[in-house]
Amino acid sequence: MIPWITGDTPFPSVDRALKEPNGLLAAGADLSAGRLLSAYRHGIFPWYSAGQPILWWSPNPRMILWVEEFKVARSLRKRLRQHRFDVRSDTAFAQVIEACAMTPRHGQFGTWITQQMIEAYVDLYNQGYAHSIEAWRNGELVGGLYGLHLGRVFFGESMFALETDASKVALAGLVTVLRQVMVELIDCQQETEHLASLGAKVIPRCEFAQHLDRLINSIHPCAMWPKGFLPGLA
Secondary structure, eight states, X not given: OXXXXXXXXXXXXXXXXXXXXXXXXXXXXXXXXXXXXXXXXXXXXXXXXXXXXXXXXXXXXXXXXXXXXXXXXXXXXXXHHHTOSEEEXXXXXXXXXXXXXXXXXXXXXXXXXXXXHHHHHHHHHHTXXXXXXXXXXXXXXXXXXXXXXXXXXXEEEEEEESSXXXXXXXXXXXXXXXXXXXXXXXXEESOOHHHHHTTOEEEOHHHHHHHHHHHHTOSSOOOOOOOEEOOOOO
16 A cells, blocks of 8 residues: 655655555655655656556666766767767757657557656756757657756656667767766666666665765756757767
């Protein structure tokens, strides 16, 4: 049984999250900017389907990627040197999240990125918390990703690709930006073989919480997030 939260009710401790399904912590509340920012600061994120109440999760273990441990495979490095894609930051956030919602995925039916979610994260983008990295080809958006930036942490939410390697190139662009703004950690949320091949690893939730507390509350200022074309990814 998970608690139902409303209004200003705080989230329960992540230690109370269920083991099955892994990480389910609470239901209810809303997707206001304040609620979402509080969730991410505590290692919690929303994930639910249309017709369900808002469900809040904090899985154990957690997949993370240290920015300096990002692995650029030979094939990806070759693709970057070809300059097939123009990589940009924060020039089409709404298009990216809508594409993430609409792009079919193997073994997945429907989407968890509801219209309510889209509106909430566009609001966070307008407030300067959410960001997108985009891969463009011949003036068309063909890949990208989005997530939240708090302190020295980037919380990855979703990515899409309409052309081979477009999302990988966008991820390389993200790492370039994170190095510029002095972010150390990417929260990948769920474990996947694809992310593991890029250097991500799983750690216990308690260890993730320690990293989160240190990095989000870092006293060292971060640089301003860039907007526009990102050069020098090769």
